[in-house]
Each structure stands twice: as C-alpha cells, then as structure tokens.
Amino acid sequence: MEIKFTKAAQLKEKPDFHCLGFGKYVTDYMFVMDYDEGQGWHDPQILPYDDFVMDPRCVTLHYGLETFEGLKAYRTEDNRILLFRPDMNAKRMQKSNERLCMAEIPEDMFVEAVKALVNVERDWIPDLPETSLYIRPVTYASECTIGVHPSSSFRFYIILSPVGCYYPEGVNPVKIFVEDEYVRAVIGGTGFCKCGGNYAASVKAQEKAEKLGYTQVLWLDGVHREYVEEVGTMNVMFKIDGKIVTPPLEGSVLAGITRDSILHILRDWGYEAEERRLSIHELMEAAKDGRLEEAWGTGTAAVISPIGELNYKGQITTISDFKTGPLTQKLYDYLTGIQWGKIADPYGWTVELN
Numbered sequence: 001m002e003i004k005f006t007k008a009a010q011l012k013e014k015p016d017f018h019c020l021g022f023g024k025y026v027t028d029y030m031f032v033m034d035y036d037e038g039q040g041w042h043d044p045q046i047l048p049y050d051d052f053v054m055d056p057r058c059v060t061l062h063y064g065l066e067t068f069e070g071l072k073a074y075r076t077e078d079n080r081i082l083l084f085r086p087d088m089n090a091k092r093m094q095k096s097n098e099r100l101c102m103a104e105i106p107e108d109m110f111v112e113a114v115k116a117l118v119n120v121e122r123d124w125i126p127d128l129p130e131t132s133l134y135i136r137p138v139t140y141a142s143e144c145t146i147g148v149h150p151s152s153s154f155r156f157y158i159i160l161s162p163v164g165c166y167y168p169e170g171v172n173p174v175k176i177f178v179e180d181e182y183v184r185a186v187i188g189g190t191g192f193c194k195c196g197g198n199y200a201a202s203v204k205a206q207e208k209a210e211k212l213g214y215t216q217v218l219w220l221d222g223v224h225r226e227y228v229e230e231v232g233t234m235n236v237m238f239k240i241d242g243k244i245v246t247p248p249l250e251g252s253v254l255a256g257i258t259r260d261s262i263l264h265i266l267r268d269w270g271y272e273a274e275e276r277r278l279s280i281h282e283l284m285e286a287a288k289d290g291r292l293e294e295a296w297g298t299g300t301a302a303v304i305s306p307i308g309e310l311n312y313k314g315q316i317t318t319i320s321d322f323k324t325g326p327l328t329q330k331l332y333d334y335l336t337g338i339q340w341g342k343i344a345d346p347y348g349w350t351v352e353l354n
C-alpha cells in the first residue's frame with residue numbers, strides 16, 4: 001500500500017503525560033482512506049488531524065452505519081514500541097462491517113495503516129507507568145442519499161490519543177448497577193459488532209447508573225432480563241467456587257480481545273474457565289453464600305477492572321470486601337506486563353514496530 005504523507009505546518013505542544021485522562025488529547029496526524037464501488041479502497045493517506053467536510057445527507061448521520069475499533073501502542077522501558085494483537089482488531093472490524101453491509105478492510109491493509117500512523121506519531125506514545133497511545137480506527141458510510149439501503153461509499157480513518165487510566169479511580173474496584181429496564185443488544189441484532197449504534201442504545205442506562213452513584217451497568221440479556229451479558233463496555237468474568245464463568249459469544253456479546261487473552265491465560269494457569277449462560281439469580285445466590293470470590297470486567301481501555309459492588313433491584317452485594325481480588329490483580333499484572341514488554345510474551349501477541 002502506497003500511503004501519501006502530508007506534513008503538518010506546525011506540530012502541537014505535547015500535554016503533560018501525568019494527567020492524560022482518557023481521550024482528551026489527539027495527536028498531530030490521522031490516517032484516511034476512501035472506498036467507492038467499482039474502485040475499492042483508494043487514496044490512503046496520512047495527513048494533519050483536521051475536520052471532515054460532510055454532506056448533511058451522509059447516511060452515517062441518519063442511519064448510524066458506523067463501526068469502530070480500539071487498540072493501544074505501548075512504549076517499553078527499553079524504548080521499543082509494541083502493539084497488542086492488531087490482527088484481531090482487523091478481523092473484528094471485518095465482522096462488524098460485514099453485518100452492517102459496509103466494505104471490509106483487508107487485514108494486512110488495516111494493520112499496515114495502524115503501524116504507519118503510529119510510526120509517524122512515536123513521540124506521542126507516553127513513557128509513564130499505566131500510559132499508552134490509544135488507537136481508534138473507524139469506518140463510516142459516506143454515501144449521500146436520504147433513502148435507507150446499503151451504502152456504496154465509505155471512509156476508513158484512524159486517530160490516536162495518548163491516554164492514562166480509563167477510570168479516574170485507577171485500577172480499583174467499581175460499583176456496578178444491574179440494569180433490568182434497558183437492554184444493549186439481542187441475538188440477531190448487532191451486539192457482537194463494535195458499532196456506534198450499540199452505544200447510542202446504551203448511554204441512557206449509563207446516565208441512570210451514574211445518577212444512582214454507580215460507575216457502570218451490568219447488562220442482562222434482552223429477552224429474559226435474566227442472563228448476564230457484559231459490564232458497561234467490557235466483557236465480564238466471575239470467579240465462583242474457584243472456577244471462572246463468563247457469558248458465551250452467542251451474538252449479543254462482543255468478542256473482546258482482552259476476554260480471549262484472559263481466557264487463554266487462565267486455562268494455561270490451570271483454571272477451569274466456563275463460557276456459559278449465567279443468570280443474575282445464580283450470581284446473587286453465589287454472592288449471598290460467599291461463593292462469589294471475585295468479579296472483573298475486561299477491555300482494552302481499562303484492561304481489567306475489578307467489580308466491588310453489585311446492585312440488583314436494590315439488593316446490594318459487596319465482592320472481595322470491595323478490594324481488588326488476588327486473581328484479578330495477578331491477571332492485571334501479567335497481561336499488562338506482556339503489553340508493556342516487562343515480561344516475556346509466550347503467546348506471540350505483541351507486535352513490535354520497527
């Protein structure tokens with residue numbers, strides 16, 4: 001792929017890497033490539049970060065034909081730059097795009113574009129503990145028409161944001177509200193896709209949880225409001241009676257790359273990890289009997305986020321005495337150790353930029 005490069009007239013001043021927050025800052029450049037029927041993907045370029053000009057009829061604004069990804073670049077202590085399983089993000093975006101009748105980006109093109117942009121923006125990868133460069137690839141339908149039908153033109157772009165901890169609380173237990181009114185996804189819908197539409201449907205519940213003093217919601221399935229699905233924008237895992245239980249990938253749950261990595265690690269450590277339906281009643285029973293030992297969410301942004309409290313219909317249960325459980329901590333240390341190049345990667349998950 002021949003990527004055209006346009007130099008910025010002036011580079012931005014870098015922010016203080018000590019207080020990055022999440023998604024507050026963007027780097028100097030972005031990657032952009034367009035698709036038109038008959039032509040395929042064309043004109044890949046890296047150019048100064050800037051606004052897009054959009055026709056008000058652009059179908060993505062009306063019908064939400066949009067998908068995205070999220071991954072990170074990490075700076076190691078010896079100054080190497082690592083990506084974590086970028087091929088998995090490429091494959092997942094293909095699945096999301098396929099479901100929304102959007103043009104798929106070939107895996108090698110996706111990975112090459114990510115690498116090329118991060119390479120240009122190396123200086124933006126922070127070097128402090130717990131910091132990284134968040135990478136956000138997006139595809140949207142760019143056709144101009146008011147009719148509803150699959151689009152024939154698309155834009156794929158990538159932007160970068162230096163980030164610190166996802167939650168202001170840091171790696172500490174969060175309080176979770178079990179949502180039994182609103183639902184995020186149903187089987188047959190787009191729950192397994194990383195698409196904006198899923199998020200549009202979920203902010204109302206997020207707002208409600210925050211008003212009640214909770215950080216996130218625990219989603220239940222859309223049909224029975226009974227089976228646990230995800231926690232906010234993360235996959236969820238529970239340690240019950242020494243075994244790990246996580247909801248299966250049946251169409252309404254997103255196939256998290258962190259989820260997949262953690263399941264691999266747990267099984268290698270000799271844990272039994274079950275991917276099966278878990279009802280909220282079974283979960284609350286286990287909590288009441290003291291068999292629910294630990295609970296955590298998994299996702300690229302926060303990596304692992306311990307759950308310290310669940311509120312289901314006013315029934316409140318505290319997990320691990322509202323402390324980060326030992327297995328939760330061990331998993332966090334091990335996976336982030338691999339990601340930041342502090343410990344050897346036996347899985348070949350990290351991809352070094354050269």
Ligand SMILES: *Cc1c(COP(=O)(O)O)cnc(C)c1O
Nearest residue numbers: 233234235254256257258299300
């Ligand atoms: C992105 C995302 C996740 C986590 O996926 P990772 O690949 O681990 O970052 C989980 N659930 C939802 C709804 C997501 O959008």
